[in-house]
Amino acid sequence: MKYECDMIEDLLPLYKDGVCSEASKKAVEEHLKECPKCKKMLEELNDTSIDEMIVKEKDSVIDSQSRFFKRKSATVGGVFAAIFAIPILVCLIVNLATGHALTWFFIVLAAMLIPTSLIVVPLMVRENRMFYTMTSFTASLLLLLGVVSIYTKAGWFAVAASAVLFGLTVLFGPFIACRRPVNALLKNFKGLAVMAACTVTFFLMITCIGFTVKSAGFFPKALCISVPLIMLAWAIFAVIRYIGSNKLVKIGVCTALISAFSYWGVELIVELLIRTDNIGTVMYSTWPMSGAVVGIVIGAVLTIIGMIAGSKGDKKNENN
Ligand SMILES: [Zn+2]
Numbered sequence: 001m002k003y004e005c006d007m008i009e010d011l012l013p014l015y016k017d018g019v020c021s022e023a024s025k026k027a028v029e030e031h032l033k034e035c036p037k038c039k040k041m042l043e044e045l046n047d048t049s050i051d052e053m054i055v056k057e058k059d060s061v062i063d064s065q066s067r068f069f070k071r072k073s074a075t076v077g078g079v080f081a082a083i084f085a086i087p088i089l090v091c092l093i094v095n096l097a098t099g100h101a102l103t104w105f106f107i108v109l110a111a112m113l114i115p116t117s118l119i120v121v122p123l124m125v126r127e128n129r130m131f132y133t134m135t136s137f138t139a140s141l142l143l144l145l146g147v148v149s150i151y152t153k154a155g156w157f158a159v160a161a162s163a164v165l166f167g168l169t170v171l172f173g174p175f176i177a178c179r180r181p182v183n184a185l186l187k188n189f190k191g192l193a194v195m196a197a198c199t200v201t202f203f204l205m206i207t208c209i210g211f212t213v214k215s216a217g218f219f220p221k222a223l224c225i226s227v228p229l230i231m232l233a234w235a236i237f238a239v240i241r242y243i244g245s246n247k248l249v250k251i252g253v254c255t256a257l258i259s260a261f262s263y264w265g266v267e268l269i270v271e272l273l274i275r276t277d278n279i280g281t282v283m284y285s286t287w288p289m290s291g292a293v294v295g296i297v298i299g300a301v302l303t304i305i306g307m308i309a310g311s312k313g314d315k316k317n318e319n320n
Pocket of ligand 1: 004031035037
């Protein structure tokens with residue numbers, strides 16, 4: 001025998017998977033012709049029924065464990081739901097007994113839905129936990145605001161609700177966009193969708209505030225200030241999301257953008273405000289233009305360094 005059995009044994013798994021070199025393959029085949037012991041070993045390797053059995057057993061253990069934990073979390077969720085039901089029931093009875101009609105009970109009910117959405121929903125829901133928790137939390141918060149504003153006969157519901165909606169979109173948007181079932185729908189447009197959702201809810205908030213304050217000059221002024229700022233936010237998003245993968249270039253371009261806006265953007269906003277309000281001139285102070293120029297220069301230098309480093313990196317990769 002030309003080759004030691006030990007060596008062939010080491011090679012057998014590679015041979016079986018067809019990933020060994022041509023020379024090793026030849027050596028193994030030659031050896032197998034002469035050595036019944038190694039041949040038997042190869043047959044055992046090919047007999048994958050043992051592997052399959054192990055995999056099946058592992059799956060069934062994991063399955064029963066996860067079912068056990070799901071049952072347990074559903075039980076804990078049920079206990080919490082029962083605990084939350086106690087104050088609701090008490091308030092229902094007290095409200096009926098003292099007022100002969102349901103009034104502030106609805107505030108308690110809506111208020112109790114908030115902890116329910118945060119504690120019971122994630123325990124009870126089997127799939128898309130994050131998505132359902134965040135959406136039910138948002139819904140219960142809006143419901144509470146609605147009930148309180150009806151109860152107090154206040155006219156601020158639209159402002160409060162739209163502001164809450166905008167804040168939660170900024171906060172939860174990125175998480176919800178990355179989770180099922182939303183991520184399957186958005187695919188490669190997650191960032192774009194979050195930015196669009198934030199922009200829409202922002203202008204919804206501005207609209208609600210405008211109709212609530214009922215001031216004639218509100219909308220022109222609000223738009224003069226918000227539109228340039230929203231455009232800056234979109235520009236920064238576009239740079240971060242769509243300009244290659246070089247971090248230094250992104251930081252450089254963003255630095256230059258923000259620096260330019262800090263002077264010319266602010267000047268533009270003031271100019272727009274003066275025009276819409278028919279005021280002659282407005283005294284205002286921005287920081288000196290040289291500050292913005294320094295920022296732009298720093299941004300440009302960072303961008304150039306990033307581009308040089310990037311092209312060197314590319315060459316290195318090509319050489320490799
Ligand atoms: Zn052998």
